[in-house]
Amino acid sequence: MGVDTLLLALIDGVSYAGLLFLVALGLTFIFGVVRVLNVAHGSLYAFGGYSAASMGIWFAQGAGSITLSILALILGAGIVGVILGYGLMLLLHRFRDRDPIIQLLVTFGAFMVLEDVQVMIWGTQPYFVSDVMFQMGDTSLLGVVFMNYQLWFIPSVALGVYVLLRWFLKHSLKGRQIIAVTHDREVATALGVNAGRIASFTFIIGASLGALGGALASPTTSLVPGVGADMIVLSFAVVATAGLGQISGALIVALMIGIARSLSVYFLPQFEVVMPYLIMMAVLLIRPQGLFTVAEARRI
Amino acid sequence: MLKLENVSARIDNVEVLRNISVELPGGSIVAVVGRNGAGKTTLLKAIMGLLNLEEGDISFEGQSLSKVKAYERVLLGIGYAPQERVMFPSMTVEENLRFPCQIARYSKEQIAERLKLTLEIVPQLEELLPRSGAALSGGQGKMAALGRALMVGSHMVLLDEPFQGLAPALAAQYSDALQRLHKKMPDLSIVITESNAGLLKDIPDKVMYIERGALLPEPAVSESTNESAVGAQL
Numbered sequence: 080m081g082v083d084t085l086l087l088a089l090i091d092g093v094s095y096a097g098l099l100f101l102v103a104l105g106l107t108f109i110f111g112v113v114r115v116l117n118v119a120h121g122s123l124y125a126f127g128g129y130s131a132a133s134m135g136i137w138f139a140q141g142a143g144s145i146t147l148s149i150l151a152l153i154l155g156a157g158i159v160g161v162i163l164g165y166g167l168m169l170l171l172h173r174f175r176d177r178d179p180i181i182q183l184l185v186t187f188g189a190f191m192v193l194e195d196v197q198v199m200i201w202g203t204q205p206y207f208v209s210d211v212m213f214q215m216g217d218t219s220l221l222g223v224v225f226m227n228y229q230l231w232f233i234p235s236v237a238l239g240v241y242v243l244l245r246w247f248l249k250h251s252l253k254g255r256q257i258i259a260v261t262h263d264r265e266v267a268t269a270l271g272v273n274a275g276r277i278a279s280f281t282f283i284i285g286a287s288l289g290a291l292g293g294a295l296a297s298p299t300t301s302l303v304p305g306v307g308a309d310m311i312v313l314s315f316a317v318v319a320t321a322g323l324g325q326i327s328g329a330l331i332v333a334l335m336i337g338i339a340r341s342l343s344v345y346f347l348p349q350f351e352v353v354m355p356y357l358i359m360m361a362v363l364l365i366r367p368q369g370l371f372t373v374a375e376a377r378r379i
Numbered sequence: 380m381l382k383l384e385n386v387s388a389r390i391d392n393v394e395v396l397r398n399i400s401v402e403l404p405g406g407s408i409v410a411v412v413g414r415n416g417a418g419k420t421t422l423l424k425a426i427m428g429l430l431n432l433e434e435g436d437i438s439f440e441g442q443s444l445s446k447v448k449a450y451e452r453v454l455l456g457i458g459y460a461p462q463e464r465v466m467f468p469s470m471t472v473e474e475n476l477r478f479p480c481q482i483a484r485y486s487k488e489q490i491a492e493r494l495k496l497t498l499e500i501v502p503q504l505e506e507l508l509p510r511s512g513a514a515l516s517g518g519q520g521k522m523a524a525l526g527r528a529l530m531v532g533s534h535m536v537l538l539d540e541p542f543q544g545l546a547p548a549l550a551a552q553y554s555d556a557l558q559r560l561h562k563k564m565p566d567l568s569i570v571i572t573e574s575n576a577g578l579l580k581d582i583p584d585k586v587m588y589i590e591r592g593a594l595l596p597e598p599a600v601s602e603s604t605n606e607s608a609v610g611a612q613l
Binding site for chain 1: 424427429448449450451452453454459461465467468470474478479481483527531
């Protein structure tokens with residue numbers, strides 16, 4: 080095992096963890112308020128990626144402008160987050176008082192439909208728009224060349240989103256209303272919080288985070304049908320390992336899983352696929368409530 | 380005045396409130412006493428709009444609440460202290476107290492005034508203000524929940540089993556706080572639910588009994604302020 084390979088694995092792992100964190104953050108954020116594990120979150124990731132790539136082709140490709148390329152990523156994610164997120168929220172709203180299993184199945188059904196919609200819009204040919212990655216240049220560390228996009232940009236965006244979200248939840252009235260609804264929807268309502276409006280707002284923020292993950296991933300990978308399914312399963316692993324609704328926990332577990340997966344790719348390739356789930360199983364066997372959830376005494 | 384007319388409600392097809400009709404005059408302290416599961420909490424939730432009524436109407440100060448959404452009832456000056464002490468753990472006690480006022484768009488001066496009044500009524504909260512909402516004992520949580528209800532409860536406060544689980548010393552402090560509240564705000568209506576009538580002592584002006592979601596005939600306070608008397612009623 081060379082130091083350069085180890086470094087390569089670590090940087091790849093951190094970059095992938097950034098994407099994984101953004102998607103898992105959206106998923107856990109929505110779950111906290113709406114109490115639904117949204118399988119269709121994978122579609123938000125896929126649509127975010129395709130949408131950003133389409134935006135890139137439409138107005139940024141060949142223009143040579145980093146600003147335009149980044150704008151394409153943000154617009155791609157934002158449009159999907161707001162439109163698709165709002166649509167999914169309206170769909171779930173119709174089932175809001177139903178059994179959680181029904182709600183889960185509804186999001187699964189939506190995911191299946193959106194997979195087909197995605198193929199209808201973008202086809203089955205791989206999409207790959209990587210201009211922004213090359214526009215940002217590269218950096219040599221210990222003789223290994225890394226793309227700045229993966230080395231700095233993705234981890235910085237993920238960390239920035241985390242810090243911003245923490246600040247927003249702690250210091251803004253809207254953020255505190257989200258915390259209140261997450262903690263106890265009924266009491267929050269009795270204190271004057273319009274829980275329905277807060278849930279809608281949270282859903283769209285969470286959906287946008289999923290789409291942002293896809294948009295940021297789009298320059299680094301070929302977008303093909305099924306890309307959303309891969310990411311949503313991994314995000315479930317992050318959220319389950321961290322504990323549902325745990326934002327800081329999701330950051331740490333995304334790093335753990337991202338790096339472990341990357342190390343597997345380089346050193347134990349046969350374990351690449353199974354590694355995140357091995358971590359999840361190991362954690363849940365010891366702490367069934369997740370790594371960062373404080374166990375509560377069961378009320379009887 | 381709070382008026383309930385033929386109020387009935389169901390949860391999962393089970394009738395949890397049955398044809399409740401009662402008038403609670405403004406400025407009164409009314410206790411609703413009943414066993415666990417009798418419908419005390421459900422009754423308060425119905426008043427707060429947290430439960431859809433199957434039949435009947437609830438009006439407050441002459442205004443029907445049927446069109447007033449649950450989150451808008453705070454604006455009518457109704458404060459609610461739930462049975463479980465629910466202080467939001469990521470906020471300090473002071474932030475928890477200010478929270479409903481901020482949502483109701485009180486001015487900074489109004490919030491400061493309400494906080495001052497609340498601390499006069501519940502002085503124990505003064506030293507708890509900087510503490511995290513997660514770092515309160517059961518009794519402190521009950522006090523803080525009372526304080527939070529008072530921050531917006533300018534016309535009525537609903538206190539759900541405030542004495543349950545309180546040590547005798549804390550229960551006495553809570554009683555004192557209610558006495559001070561009644562003295563300082565004589566027009567404020569207070570509705571208290573409790574499973575043990577003996578804990579209420581001479582606080583309420585009126586005691587009502589609830590069983591299986593229905594109000595029972597009202598005995599005078601002096602006639603039954605202990606559990607055995609309640610048991611005899613049931």
